[in-house]
Amino acid sequence: MKIKKLIFPLLLISSLTALSVEAKITGAFFQLHGGLINKPRSYWENELDLMQQAGMDTVIIQFSATDSSRFFGGSELLAYRFTGPFAAGKHELVIEKGPIVIYEIETTVPFSYELAGTEPIMLFGDDGEKLRDGTHTLDSAVVWGADASEPIIISLELEEPTESISILAGALSTNQPLPEAKQVTLADQPATATPQDDYTYLLEEAEKRNMHVWLGLKLSDNWWSGKLDLQKDCAENLALANELQQYYGSYASFAGWYIPHELYPSGALPKSYMNFFKDLTIGLQKTGKPVSIAPYFGANMSPRDHGRYWERFFKEVPLDVLMLQDGIGCHRLPVDQIPVYYKEVYAICKKYNVQFWSDLEVFDQLPGEGFSADTADFSRVKQQVLTQTPTVDKIVIFDWPHYMSPTKGAKAKKLYDSYVKWLQEPSL
Numbered sequence: 001m002k003i004k005k006l007i008f009p010l011l012l013i014s015s016l017t018a019l020s021v022e023a024k025i026t027g028a029f030f031q032l033h034g035g036l037i038n039k040p041r042s043y044w045e046n047e048l049d050l051m052q053q054a055g056m057d058t059v060i061i062q063f064s065a066t067d068s069s070r071f072f073g074g075s076e077l078l079a080y081r082f083t084g085p086f087a088a089g090k091h092e093l094v095i096e097k098g099p100i101v102i103y104e105i106e107t108t109v110p111f112s113y114e115l116a117g118t119e120p121i122m123l124f125g126d127d128g129e130k131l132r133d134g135t136h137t138l139d140s141a142v143v144w145g146a147d148a149s150e151p152i153i154i155s156l157e158l159e160e161p162t163e164s165i166s167i168l169a170g171a172l173s174t175n176q177p178l179p180e181a182k183q184v185t186l187a188d189q190p191a192t193a194t195p196q197d198d199y200t201y202l203l204e205e206a207e208k209r210n211m212h213v214w215l216g217l218k219l220s221d222n223w224w225s226g227k228l229d230l231q232k233d234c235a236e237n238l239a240l241a242n243e244l245q246q247y248y249g250s251y252a253s254f255a256g257w258y259i260p261h262e263l264y265p266s267g268a269l270p271k272s273y274m275n276f277f278k279d280l281t282i283g284l285q286k287t288g289k290p291v292s293i294a295p296y297f298g299a300n301m302s303p304r305d306h307g308r309y310w311e312r313f314f315k316e317v318p319l320d321v322l323m324l325q326d327g328i329g330c331h332r333l334p335v336d337q338i339p340v341y342y343k344e345v346y347a348i349c350k351k352y353n354v355q356f357w358s359d360l361e362v363f364d365q366l367p368g369e370g371f372s373a374d375t376a377d378f379s380r381v382k383q384q385v386l387t388q389t390p391t392v393d394k395i396v397i398f399d400w401p402h403y404m405s406p407t408k409g410a411k412a413k414k415l416y417d418s419y420v421k422w423l424q425e426p427s428l
Contacts (some may be wrong), residue, residue, distance in 0.1 A: 019074055022384050023079070023389040025056060025396070026056055026057060026394050026396065026400075028397045031401070034233070037198055044202045045205050051211075055423055059211065059213045060213075060214040060323075061215050063218060064271060072198065073197060074197055077195070078195055079166045080166065081165075081166045082165045082191055083164055084162055085162070086187070088109075088158050089157070092153060092155055092156070094155075095185040096184075097150070097179065099178075100405075101138065102157075102169050103135075108162065109306045111156055113155060113156050115155075116154070117151045118152050126192035131414050154428070189352060192250045194248060200248070207251055213251075214257065217260060234279050238283045238284070241287065256292060257290070258291075258401060259281070264296055265306060265310075267379045269309075269312070277313075278317045303343070304344060306344055307344030321355040322354055322357065323359040326360050329359065335383050343393065356392050356393050359396055360388065375403045375408075378422075383423060
């Protein structure tokens with residue numbers, strides 16, 4: 001027993017020493033609203049490239065819906081995706097019935113195709129090239145109407161093996177919905193259907209870069225007022241997660257779930273709230289993906305009491321990742337006091353096999369009513385990174401598009417450039 005007690009601190013010190021050598025930000029929150037939705041694929045390509053250049057591999061979408069808005073699934077285009085491998089040679093794509101507008105067949109290898117089965121509408125027929133010309137307009141699409149009650153068959157000839165094939169499609173009108181995913185098969189394999197929206201572009205581009213995406217759930221305004229019907233909200237969020245899983249669950253880059261309901265540790269968490277987080281976490285874990293939250297904290301509790309709070313929480317809630325907001329941008333505590341709190345929480349997280357991430361604030365909240373903030377100075381962010389690294393598993397920032405993306409403005413670009421330059425120095 002004495003030997004075990006001696007070994008654990010030595011291992012902890014060793015791991016903290018290794019972490020300190022790699023002091024860096026490894027991911028970022030994205031708060032999507034207003035002008036940050038309905039972006040083209042090129043937006044996500046550019047932002048993820050910039051993040052990778054800064055050593056980041058993780059994106060956390062803060063929330064996917066509010067009481068009045070949804071930030072996914074709004075596109076009129078749908079991709080029917082098939083995951084291979086598919087050998088070179090012929091493969092038969094079958095669509096049970098129309099109506100459907102097919103704009104493109106997308107894959108990474110050369111191919112040809114022929115139409116069989118139900119004929120398309122004469123004015124929107126095929127010339128043998130439309131479905132591989134890279135043009136996504138109606139003039140370059142092949143269209144089948146509602147009278148296409150017999151199967152539509154497209155025979156594909158692949159010149160080389162490929163890992164995936166997608167069919168980009170659209171509806172003739174809102175009154176004529178597209179076929180369900182199970183009604184579209186390739187080599188007898190049913191499709192998965194994903195909207196061509198921000199989430200699809202993000203997940204696909206993240207997959208190309210071996211990056212990881214965590215999807216947030218719905219955040220109701222009633223959470224902040226304390227008037228939220230917790231049981232109803234839990235059921236609604238599990239239903240939302242099921243929808244997100246159906247749309248995006250096939251992407252390897254889809255890493256986990258983020259519960260956007262922010263806790264503020266203060267005394268004992270009421271049983272109703274504990275049950276809410278427990279039921280929601282367990283329900284989400286049934287999808288096979290880990291679950292995370294990002295609470296905030298202040299000096300209202302001592303570091304020791306803060307650790308005890310999370311021990312009580314983890315005894316009830318089988319959480320996978322705790323992302324603790326450091327509160328520096330909101331001026332809750334000075335930079336040099338954060339590690340004292342983090343050390344207590346880190347030890348409790350290790351005890352319950354929970355990953356501990358710092359949600360590092362790269363903004364500086366401005367005085368006045370309501371919330372307004374500007375990008376923080378690099379010197380302060382550097383100190384946050386250096387002091388927090390020894391007692392966390394990972395550092396992510398809040399948030400990328402508003403405060404650190406160099407496309408945001410001069411101050412964000414200065415922070416980004418200074419940070420990347422620091423990363424490139426011989427030692428941190």
